[in-house]
Amino acid sequence: MIRRRTTLAGAGALLLSLAATACGGEDPTTAGGGGQELKGEKITVAGVWTGVEQKNFKKVMDAFSEKTGAELDFVSTGDNVSTVIGSKIQGGNAPDVVMVPQVGVLQQFAEKGWLEPLSKEADKRARSYFAPVWKEYGTVDGIFYGLYFKASHKSTVWYSPEAFEQAGVTPPKDYDEMLKVGRTLSDSGTAAFSVAGEAGWPLTDWFENIYLSQAGPEMYDKLAAHEIPWTHPTVVEALTTLGELFGDEDLVEGGGAGALRTDFPESVEKVFGNDPKAGMVYEGDFVAGLISGQFDKKVGEDAKFFPFPAVDGGKPPVVGGGDAAVVLKDGENADAGMKFVEYLATAEAAEVWAGAGGFLSPNETLSLDAYQDDTTRETARSLVEAGDDVRFDMSDQAPAAFGGTQGAGEWKLLQDFLRDPSDPKATAEKLEAAAAKAWKKS
Numbered sequence: 001m002i003r004r005r006t007t008l009a010g011a012g013a014l015l016l017s018l019a020a021t022a023c024g025g026e027d028p029t030t031a032g033g034g035g036q037e038l039k040g041e042k043i044t045v046a047g048v049w050t051g052v053e054q055k056n057f058k059k060v061m062d063a064f065s066e067k068t069g070a071e072l073d074f075v076s077t078g079d080n081v082s083t084v085i086g087s088k089i090q091g092g093n094a095p096d097v098v099m100v101p102q103v104g105v106l107q108q109f110a111e112k113g114w115l116e117p118l119s120k121e122a123d124k125r126a127r128s129y130f131a132p133v134w135k136e137y138g139t140v141d142g143i144f145y146g147l148y149f150k151a152s153h154k155s156t157v158w159y160s161p162e163a164f165e166q167a168g169v170t171p172p173k174d175y176d177e178m179l180k181v182g183r184t185l186s187d188s189g190t191a192a193f194s195v196a197g198e199a200g201w202p203l204t205d206w207f208e209n210i211y212l213s214q215a216g217p218e219m220y221d222k223l224a225a226h227e228i229p230w231t232h233p234t235v236v237e238a239l240t241t242l243g244e245l246f247g248d249e250d251l252v253e254g255g256g257a258g259a260l261r262t263d264f265p266e267s268v269e270k271v272f273g274n275d276p277k278a279g280m281v282y283e284g285d286f287v288a289g290l291i292s293g294q295f296d297k298k299v300g301e302d303a304k305f306f307p308f309p310a311v312d313g314g315k316p317p318v319v320g321g322g323d324a325a326v327v328l329k330d331g332e333n334a335d336a337g338m339k340f341v342e343y344l345a346t347a348e349a350a351e352v353w354a355g356a357g358g359f360l361s362p363n364e365t366l367s368l369d370a371y372q373d374d375t376t377r378e379t380a381r382s383l384v385e386a387g388d389d390v391r392f393d394m395s396d397q398a399p400a401a402f403g404g405t406q407g408a409g410e411w412k413l414l415q416d417f418l419r420d421p422s423d424p425k426a427t428a429e430k431l432e433a434a435a436a437k438a439w440k441k442s
Helices: 002-009 051-068 081-090 103-111 120-129 132-137 161-167 175-187 201-215 217-224 233-246 255-259 264-272 287-294 334-344 347-356 374-385 409-419 424-441
Strands: 042-047 071-076 097-100 147-153 156-159 191-193 278-282 304-307 319-328
Touching: 042 051, 042 081, 042 334, 051 071, 051 287, 051 334, 051 347, 081 097, 081 103, 097 103, 097 334, 103 319, 120 132, 120 334, 132 319, 147 334, 147 347, 147 374, 156 161, 156 264, 156 287, 161 175, 161 278, 175 191, 175 233, 175 278, 201 217, 201 233, 201 278, 201 319, 201 409, 217 233, 233 409, 233 424, 255 409, 264 278, 264 287, 287 374, 304 374, 319 334, 334 347, 409 424
Parallel strands: 042 071, 042 097, 191 278
Antiparallel strands: 097 319, 147 319, 156 278, 156 304
């Protein structure tokens, strides 16, 4: 498993052909041909999405239902995808399709023998309409299991133009300037950052952006594959940089304790809700979906973003991620579930969510015109223009026990670090102990 991850991490241009370079036109690959050949069939789909994201994905399911006659039901797993799906399989209540948000979890599912290889049609569409890297990330030991439907650009810092104007600041050009902007915001009466610490995964994204820019892509690949330990000096340096922000109550709304009580949607609300508490929130392009769908604000006017800035003279980081559709062998209707995955490979399916916002597709046949605003198009372009420096989310590449489990591994240890960032070296040692244990079991 370590060798396979190393090969993947070394692929380099992980998301180079995202939809931003897509040509327009009608996608000839459609599922069902407009008939009702799945009428009466019931398909259960599980995934992490809640709130607006779940609502928008249900629009995709509804479009498939209207097209094929199938009935679809969505089950939210919460962040503990691996644990929840394992329990459902053991209980004889497995869903048919799972939207897997971590490469490491997809690999774990495959190794446990839970997954059906994707159909020839899904494979054909993946090869024809997606950049090769997307199929590579969905492949384990040469078998294609996961179709990446949703991509994310996790190097965007969202800010309130109104708060910036009141404080007399502009988007920063580098990391140090971002902290200065934050302190100016604080002096004006608005906290700098709303940090989502309750779940743990946003904290890994903070670390990854700092590490990629500060240490560089080659070291990022090595750490992602656990070819260097988490006690490496570059890790301690990145934790030290992150700790300077986490430990400054002028920069973090509510301080570390308040951030640990803040979930992801609430972190966005604290900047763009009716009673704003902070001027900035860091997270991926999917923040736009919450802003427009939940807080009645217009992306591009009431809410804007700047790229996560370069750290210590490095390049501005671009970290990507995605959600892959897999079919479970133990699902009651795996055959119909496979048809749904084939549908997710089409631009027709991607266009449904693209029009709703908070979404990027790796399908190259999806026109940029499908996105609802220029800000989303700009995000997609930013991802593509990063070229060979784009890297897939590091925690998503790790074994689930380390990089993808609530209350454990990296998530938990970075939450502890948010609570008390005074000893980066000790945190690095704890991270290495957890990583070594997880990789040994994988």
